[in-house]
Amino acid sequence: MLGGYRIQGRRAADIAADVERAVGSGELEPGQVLPPMRELAVELGVNPNTVAAAYRTLRERGVIETAGRRGSRVRPKPATTGREHIRVEVPRGVRDVSHGNPDPVLLPALAPAFTWAAERADREPVMYGDDPVEPELARIARAQLDADGVPPGPVAVASGSLDAIERVLAAHLKPGDTVAVEDPGWGSLLDLVPALGLRVRPVRVDDEGPLPDDVRAALESGARALIVTDRAQNPTGAVVSATRARALRSVLRRHPEILLIEDDHGHGIVDQPLHPLAGTTRPWAFVRSVAKAYGPDLRLAVLTGDAVTLDRVRGRQRLGPGWVSRLTQRAVARLWADGAVDTPAVAAAYGERRDALIAALAERGVTACGGSGLNVWIPVPDETGAVSRLLHAGWAVAPGARFRMSAPPGIRVTVSTLTSEETGVLAEAIASACGVVPVRGYA
Helix, strand or coil, X not given: CCCCCCCCCCCHHHHHHHHHHHHHHCCCCCCCECCCHHHHHHHHCCCHHHHHHHHHHXXXXXXXXXXXXXXXXXXXXXXXXXXXXXXXXXXXXXXXXXXCCCCHHHCCCCHHHHHHHHHHHHHCCCCCCCCCCCHHHHHHHHHHHHHCCCCCCCEEEECCHHHHHHHHHHHHCCCXXXXXXXXXXXXXXXXXXXXXXXXXXXXXXXXXXXXXXXXXHHHHCCCCEEEEECCCCCCCCCCCCHHHHHHHHHHHHCCCCCEEEEECCCCCCCCCCCCCCCCCCCCEEEEEECHHHHCHHHCCEEEEECHHHHHHHHHHHHHCCCCCCHHHHHHHHHHHHCCCCCHHHHHHHHHHHHHHHHHHHHHCCCCCECCCCCEEEEECCXXXXXXXXXXXXXXXXXXXXXXXXXXXXEEEEECCCCCHHHHHHHHHHHHHHCCCCCCCCCC
């Protein structure tokens, strides 16, 4: 049953740890069936309730799954585990437009804000038991959320968008539950969901956001949660329009117990209005990261939501990291208060670069999309071939496989540092890599 491996332990925690270690080392492989609880209890000389508790712990951690009379087995490795490795090794001399990073030139100077925060920390050090959220950060964040129409709710702080989303999912879902996610969508999120023992249900996306019919089908088929990117969707740049938001709210009202998570990571780098869905369902969370506008290394996101969700998130956070550095929170609050990022100017800069590339591609017969944010998404007939040919031509782009499940092939180009001189050259290379024959006129 276990290929000769003998589970060890006398306590539930020890049995669970032994199985988890064996899975991690490869001694127990995905799909292998674990002994029935009573059988293992006899073998170990423990109470069956001890084994039941160990198996329950393993299920909660996503290590095993139980299928009724078929028993418990080691969970298959997430199909997206290798997604992080779907990257292009960029040789010396090749222009890298695959990275997804903001333009460093458009990021604000951090030294003044952190100097101010450090000096204040010297006067008023934060200690164990203090409020985990900087009051000024919460005040400014809540005012911004109110201005954008996000419903009232408490404010928490997490170490970036992915940390916040993980905590919200864990607060409501159990291994085996299904989460509806955008396809194509954020590669790290597509890795995270199965890593939590959750199932992924893809939802197609167009320029206005998730397709309502796909969302409806996902929720009617049993999805317990929906994750939506409001603006600067990665990789397509989609923005949820007012019309699309109304349609999605109409779908969500029929499923009031669905967990809705909105990711507005584009806040600060886009000038399109926000059309939030928050509040349509009972459990909801709205997440804003500072990574794209203020710098990825700040590792800070604010989130709000219904009282139950936020209470669960903050309670679990207290048992782990405790809080996100108040020093960092104070610095970010200072950056906000000082208006360190000129959002219209930043949005315009990224918009000009996106529009220029999309227009140059259109002139060469290549369709692309990118309504906001840092990236342009380009459907291609042969993804692997296009990436390889572009690399040979001196351009490293991101393979679409990193961002998609059932969506057609594509490539992602990050335009954040693309210059006007490079735009036409890159568009020509992409057209050639996609096999587009240039249109020629004759006199």
